[in-house]
Amino acid sequence: MDDTLLLLTVPAAALIVGLAAGWAVRSAAARRKLTREQDFFGLPAGSECVLVTHRDSASAHWSIPRHDALALLGLAAVVENCGAHPEVAPHDTGLQGFGARTEFCVGDPTAHRRLASHLTSLLPGVTVQPGDELGMGRGTFVIGGSTYRMEPGALEYVLLARLTAGEGGRPVFLAAGQRPVTHRAAVRHLVRNRTRLARRYGAEGQFCLLLKVVNSQAYGPDVVELVADVTKAATAPAEVRGHRAAA
Structure with missing residues (x-):
């Protein structure tokens, strides 16, 4: 009887120890993943962040364009997972400088004042053309001497950036696109690839994709391709870029 009990007890104990060890390993891995994600987004538990969007010009009241609203929902899920607290603010509301808290700035830089200011300050190598009196060419990107003009519904571009500046060191994330559907596509790319991006760039890295x-028109924000990492060209001071062009 004792031998039988021993034969049953030893495997059971080994199984329990194995399960406990496996749970501990998985828990530690999950904690490391969450910490890496919190560091990447600058969102430690209990911190605050701001989601900045522009108003829907077709509405008489303050409302958010549909694709931008869906983009903000995707970001809100990330913020909640990190244990942080979001605030939604319109682009034309006076906000503090950047760096004190993480900021997600989503919209069209030709209509989004704060986003346009961030591009000027943080991405001086990017020019967004306002278009002619008929609106032709509006939103066209010029980066490092290359021009990216949209074909509405067929081919549209968006910049996805993580930048750090100002006091506090918290990052600013930009999704600056040519149409609202591109803003949602950029946020999807950020959310879906956050583990890979966090591993590559860490808590201090900057990028502009x-x-x-x-x-x-057919697929909405689902088909997204990486054109290039334009960090170097986008962050180059205008005068340096001009000298290079002249050379």
């Missing part, structure tokens, strides 16, 4: 949204 140019993404291309293909056939949004």
Whole structure:
């Protein structure tokens, strides 16, 4: 009887120890993943962040364009997972400088004042053309001497950036696109690839990625391609870029 009990007890104990060890390993891995994500987004538990969007010009009241609203919902899920607290603010509301808290700035830089200011200050190598009196060419990106003009519904571009500046060191995330569907596509790319991006750039890294949204008329924000990492060209001071062009 004692031998039988021993034969049953030893495997059971080994199984329990194995399960406990496996749970501990998985828990530690999950904690490391969450910590890496919190560091990447600058969102430690209990911290605050701000989601900045522009108003829907087609509405008489303050409302958010549909694709921008869905983009903000995707970001809100990330913020909640990190244990942080979001605030939504319109682009034309006076906000403090950047760096004190994480900021997500989503919209069209030709209509979004704060986003346009961030591009001027943090991405001086990017020019966004306002278009002619008929609106032709509006939103066209010029980066490092290359021009990216949209074909509405067929081919549209968006910049996805993580930048750090100002006191406090918290990052600013930009989704600056040519149409609202591209803003949602950029946020999706950020959310879906956050683990890979966090592993690559860490808590201190900066990047500016140019993404291309293909056939949004048929597929919405689902088909997204990385055109290039334009960090170097986008962050280059205008005068330096001009000297290079002259050379």
